[in-house]
Amino acid sequence: MKHSIRTRFTLIFIGIMALILLAMYGVNKYFLEDYYMSNKVEVLKGAYITIDRLLLGIEKEGKSITDVVAEEFGKNIEDSKTVASFRELNDNSNINIVLIDPQGNEVIAASREGSFMADKLRYYLSTLKEETEEKDEEDPYVGSFPFLFHLKDKFEKIELSVKSIENKVLPQAPTFDPLANAEIIYQNDLYRIQRTFDRRSNTAYLESWGYFTDGGTEFLMSMPVSLIHDSVDITNKFLLMVGIIVLMVGSAIVYVTTGIITKPINKLARISECMTALDFETRYEGNAKDEIGILGHSMNTMSVRLEKTIAELKTANNKLLQDIDEKNKIDEMRRDFIANVSHELKTPIALIQGYAEGLTEGLAEEAESRDYYCNVIVDEAAKMNAMVKQLTSLNNLEFGNDKTEFDRFDVVELIKSLLESQNLVIKKKEAKVELVAPEHAYVWADEFKIEEVLTNYFTNALNHLDGERKIVITVREEAKTEGDSEEVLPDKRIIRVSVFNTGENIPEEDLEKIWDKFYKVDKARTRAYGGSGIGLSIVKAIIESHNQSCSVRNKKTGVEFDFTLDADK
Numbered sequence: 163m164k165h166s167i168r169t170r171f172t173l174i175f176i177g178i179m180a181l182i183l184l185a186m187y188g189v190n191k192y193f194l195e196d197y198y199m200s201n202k203v204e205v206l207k208g209a210y211i212t213i214d215r216l217l218l219g220i221e222k223e224g225k226s227i228t229d230v231v232a233e234e235f236g237k238n239i240e241d242s243k244t245v246a247s248f249r250e251l252n253d254n255s256n257i258n259i260v261l262i263d264p265q266g267n268e269v270i271a272a273s274r275e276g277s278f279m280a281d282k283l284r285y286y287l288s289t290l291k292e293e294t295e296e297k298d299e300e301d302p303y304v305g306s307f308p309f310l311f312h313l314k315d316k317f318e319k320i321e322l323s324v325k326s327i328e329n330k331v332l333p334q335a336p337t338f339d340p341l342a343n344a345e346i347i348y349q350n351d352l353y354r355i356q357r358t359f360d361r362r363s364n365t366a367y368l369e370s371w372g373y374f375t376d377g378g379t380e381f382l383m384s385m386p387v388s389l390i391h392d393s394v395d396i397t398n399k400f401l402l403m404v405g406i407i408v409l410m411v412g413s414a415i416v417y418v419t420t421g422i423i424t425k426p427i428n429k430l431a432r433i434s435e436c437m438t439a440l441d442f443e444t445r446y447e448g449n450a451k452d453e454i455g456i457l458g459h460s461m462n463t464m465s466v467r468l469e470k471t472i473a474e475l476k477t478a479n480n481k482l483l484q485d486i487d488e489k490n491k492i493d494e495m496r497r498d499f500i501a502n503v504s505h506e507l508k509t510p511i512a513l514i515q516g517y518a519e520g521l522t523e524g525l526a527e528e529a530e531s532r533d534y535y536c537n538v539i540v541d542e543a544a545k546m547n548a549m550v551k552q553l554t555s556l557n558n559l560e561f562g563n564d565k566t567e568f569d570r571f572d573v574v575e576l577i578k579s580l581l582e583s584q585n586l587v588i589k590k591k592e593a594k595v596e597l598v599a600p601e602h603a604y605v606w607a608d609e610f611k612i613e614e615v616l617t618n619y620f621t622n623a624l625n626h627l628d629g630e631r632k633i634v635i636t637v638r639e640e641a642k643t644e645g646d647s648e649e650v651l652p653d654k655r656i657i658r659v660s661v662f663n664t665g666e667n668i669p670e671e672d673l674e675k676i677w678d679k680f681y682k683v684d685k686a687r688t689r690a691y692g693g694s695g696i697g698l699s700i701v702k703a704i705i706e707s708h709n710q711s712c713s714v715r716n717k718k719t720g721v722e723f724d725f726t727l728d729a730d731k
Contacts, residue, residue: 167427171420176413183405187398194397199357199368202387203348205255206355206370209383212251213259216244217376227379228267257385264378283382286371344369357387426454433461440472440730469570476606476728477568483709484566510542566608566707573657573727574599574637576609580616581635584624591624592631599637603657605727611704612727615712616659618697619723623663629719634662639729656710660724667716676714677702701725 220230227244234242251257260279261269270276348355353372360367371382426448436444445465446458521535581588581595588595605612623633642654668676675681680695705712705725712725 168417168420168424172413172417175416176409179405179409179412183401183409186401186405190397190401199347199387202368202385203355206257206368206383206385207348209251209255209257209259210353210370210374210381212247213261213381214374214376216247217374217379220244221376226263226265226267227261227269228263228265231269255385257383260382262380279382279384283371283380286382287380353381426458430454430458430461433458433465437461437465437468473568473570473606477566480566480568480707480709484707510546513542514539566611568606569609570604570606571609572602573605573607573612573659574601574603576613577616577635577637577659580613580620584620587624591627593624593627594630594632596632596634597637598634600639603637603639603729605657605729607708607727608704611707615701615704615725616661618701619661619725622697622723623661626665626721627663628665630664632664632720636660636662640726655729656726657729658724658726660722662717662720662722664720666721668714668721670716673714673716677712 217227220227230244234245248259251259258275258279260276260283262280262283263269268276268280270280344356344358346354346356347368352375353370355368355370358367358369359365366387368385368387369382371380373380426446429448430446433444433446445462448455448458518539577597577599581597620633620635627633637657637659640656640658642656672681677698679699702712708727710726710728712723714721714723716722
């Protein structure tokens, strides 16, 4: 889905990762070089402090650095405290160290190019002397340069160092001038840290040179540094490649994991769609105890309550529709009822009266005749009693005194139950019954009244069997149509139940009349099985109380009755 939570989470992750990559690129490009140089400068400062403390300790013992190094030469590393410190600085921080003691002796503390570095140190010191003298000719001991050249012995030591290299030839600028392109990064009263570039090795260096606080030891510490611009470019390219891989893999992981997270949410969405369509059979089945699980169980509870409420609303709505229609028919129904009852009761009353008079006048003196007369009277009285009960039931239906209670049930199960109860009658009639129906067909109706409709249809089918003596009950789902236009309503569904029996057709002129009270197509046959002509009227009243329809039609080999029920979910 275009706007799914899963897609949005993935896009958010991609956006955050892209911002992180851009931020890292910018930090590398604009801040890494400064951080790198600052870190290296701090390393050189730390190395200065370390060596300075060693020299102060040696000075307290009345020795020189040259003597100490000579003493420790050839000893184990555990017994060479000073040399071990120099070596540790060289190994751990890649710092080359050269010292010149106050007597001008070179001490190659830790360096692969000790002599070259010693010459370079003397060159720096001689250049420093010249610069200082130029700055203040009147007072050579007080210059504006930050080194402490206001101390006389400093110049003496510089002169001594310079004298020691008088016979040596140093390359001169521009062929080679170590200070020609030196960039001063840090300096104080005793030493300077600068960045230089060595054309011989095509390497940049950080150099720290000057004096220690013991009063005369000169030093040069050199540390190679990377060309940070090239390093930043390489780092950024590597970061870009790694970032793209991480972005792709991370996006896939986020997409998969959010799919797992949103799966129950999608289930809840589908359940809500079913509830919107008034389908309350779907339930949330998750066992999670988090917010989604709580929401799912709440929706299950809401679904049950909604189903119950809708059932009540359908009952109330159906009652309202009945009330509107009944008010217009009530007077006419009363008149018809009285007329029909009067007509139907004439025959059984006349028979009862006639046979009773015959018994009174002694026309049936024999026991067999008296039993016959009495059986006729009892039979007719029973028919009258049954008719009165049917009339009472019909009257209640037509006048709204018998409420229709809607519930959702499986009409297929109801039919199967009916067939089981009629099993003995079916065998007695030698009928062949066939049920054509889906496994389940749920409807909204009054289950008790629909059972009465099915019983009436099935009893009529048994009483009018002929030919193959076959009964076929069919249940199928259809789309509901609107009124006389028969416009199909795709969102509305109905269940149609039909009962077909082989036998004689009903005359076409009688098809619409059979639903009327007391109407009989074949009066002789109807009386033979005790029919009163009210059963189909009750069927019609029940189906109309459900706002549905019932019908009858002739088939080639028999007659088919049907009715519809609401199947909306």
